Amino acid sequence: MCSTPASAGRYWDGSARIIRHPRPLRVAATSPSRLLRAGQTGRCRQCGNRIDLYQRADQRPIALHPAELAAADVPEPCRWHLSSGIAHPHGDGSAWCRLPHAVLCPARTPTCRTGHCLETMRRQLAVRTRRLIDTGAFTPTSPATSPPDVGSPARPVVQILLCRYLAEHAVERIRCVAQTRHRHRCTHPVLDPTGPAGIWRLLPTGPRRSQLALPDVLMAVYDLGHLPYSEQLRWRAQRCPAHAAAPGAADLALAQWQPFDPLLHAAHIRTGLPHPPARRLGDR
Known part of the structure; x- marks a missing residue:
């Protein structure tokens, strides 16, 4: 007796086989955020507790406590809410809100007046x-x-669109945050080796948020102001040239730009220009 082989679209018993086709993930052109929520949960570097990373309306990152809290237990200046993946610094009128991790972090001083409920949570996080x-x-x-004034700075100050930012890594190591077709983070650098690059300049520090800063101090700044507007936008979005031309690709990480403040980031101020790499014998 010969058995009848099952067709490709059915199981051995004749039932229909359900074939699931993977769908490519795209970000809508009207979406206010390109950041995927997958993988945006981390831990605070100062206390080790869990945090959720979000973008603000100005594209700056903020670490929020992973759980929602009753709005009645949170002071009004500390209330945040989420809308379309963007964190906004006020309540949305509901009975629940989100809270910045800096308010609860046991390794920091609270930025606002906390009540009994928040103090209890701070003690629990301190025990953890x-x-x-x-x-x-x-x-x-x-x-x-403070790093020595030799070589390329580990965390340089970069000027983009007339604003200064503190980078998380050296200029050559700033990595693209876009998602590839294999759903991994892009490994290409933001710096285009074949295109125009920034120029190291000695520029005045200048007071930003406080008059205590010294305006006469010159510091090394990686200036991108001479590049086209689209190129500066690509740097601020932290994308490589290939993903800058793919608006539908999502982001797997936050752009690691911190608004530069001369007082908060005084340890990263370099008073001398980086030295070019030494040439090897035989190079011309």
Whole structure:
């Protein structure tokens, strides 16, 4: 007796086989945020507790507490809400809100007046931090030290669209944040080796948020102001040239630009221009 082989569209018993075709993920052109929520959960570098990273309306990142809280327990200046993936610094009229992690972080001073409920949560997070440290699962970050004035800065100050930002990595190591077709983060740098690049300049520090800054101090700035407007937008979005031309590609990470402040980021101010790399013997 010969068995009848099952067709490609059915199982051995004759039932229909359900074939699921993967759908390519695209971001709508009208979406206010390109950041995918997958993978945007991290841990605070100072206390080790969980945080959720979001973008603000000005594209700056903010770390929020992962759980919603009753708006009645949160002071009005500390209330945040989410809309279309963007974090906004006020309530939305509902009975619930989100809270910046900086308010609850046991390693920081609260930025607003906290009540009994928030103080209880701070103590719970402090106990969790101590438990992580005791078990060796977390080590607090040490304060940053000023790097020597040789070579390329580890965290340079970059000027984009007349605004200064502190980069997370050296200029050559700033990595594209877009998602590839294989759903991994792009490995290409933002710096285009075949295109125009920025120019290192000595520019005045200038007071930004406080008059205590010294306006006469000159610091090394990677200036992109001479580049076309579209090129500066590509740098601020932290995308490589290939993904800058693909508006439908999503982001797998936040752009790691911090608005530069001369007082907060004094340890990263360089008073001398980076030296070019030494040539090897035989190079011309």
